[in-house]
Amino acid sequence: MGARAWARAPIAGRWTASRARARVERGARARVGAGESISKNQEYMGGLGGDIGARDATVGEIESGFTETCLGHADTDHMNRAPKAMADMIKLAVRQIGDDGYDAKLTFEQQEVFRKQVWDWKIRPGKGNFECLRREFSVKDGDAEALVEKINAKCEAEGWTPAYLGATSGSNVVCELGSDAVKGITTNDFILAAKIDETEDILSMVVKAAPKARNWF
Known part of the structure; x- marks a missing residue:
């Protein structure tokens, strides 16, 4: 009615x-x-x-078969944004790299906890034949070597060496973080990844890819 x-x-x-x-x-x-x-x-x-x-x-x-063309992911975890004051105390980027357990190999469950703070880094087999945090950076053509130098300087300043760092072309850089000593990923690797992601000199050189067009029919 x-x-x-x-x-x-x-x-x-x-x-x-x-x-x-x-x-x-x-x-x-x-x-x-x-x-x-x-x-x-x-x-x-x-x-x-x-x-x-x-x-x-x-x-x-x-x-109607509405689910046949839907995009999704099995992992539907949601991470609520913490208040800034709390985030500034607990986020990976504010931690210090050390040897008090931070250099031990992480389990899959431990990796999943930290991974949500460094979304641009993927867990992949590295060039050293062990699991690493891997990120590919896109920059303006000809700037790849300059970015390698900036990332390397950041790693040296933090006292942690990447498993691999190099330019794959004039506009692409690959960085892999992992420990050859334990043949895997440590807390220090996640900390360094978070610190790299928040370094303004590095971020200013990265070229973000345009969003991909998707047809929802």
Whole structure:
């Protein structure tokens, strides 16, 4: 019943319509509680507006094949942004590289905790045949060697040596962080990656790729 029709309807008619809507809504909740899905029409009839948040897909949605062209990822972890004062105390970039356990090889679970702070670095097999943090930097043509020098200077200042650092072309640089001593990734590698990501002299040279066009049909 529309808003105008509702306003013109007698009080008794409004009460009857409200009871009918409440009855349908109770029935819908009962079916959901019993493990049954409800259709789009049932949602509207129940006064739920057609979208009640998390729910099972309706028959029509499943038949439309809407999931066949969706882009997604199995990892749907969300990281809430911490207040700046807290982030300044706990983020990797403010830690100091050291040998008090920071040079031990990390497990997969430990890597996953730190990885969320250095999204541009990928965990890949390195040139030394062990797992590394790897990032490819794109710069203006001819600036690759200059960027290598800046990254190398940052690594020396922090006292941690990259597993590999070099220019693959005039506009591309590859940096791999990992420890040959433990044949893997350490906390120090994640700390150095975070520090490199926040070094303005390095960031100012990086050319960001344009977003890729995607067709959602």
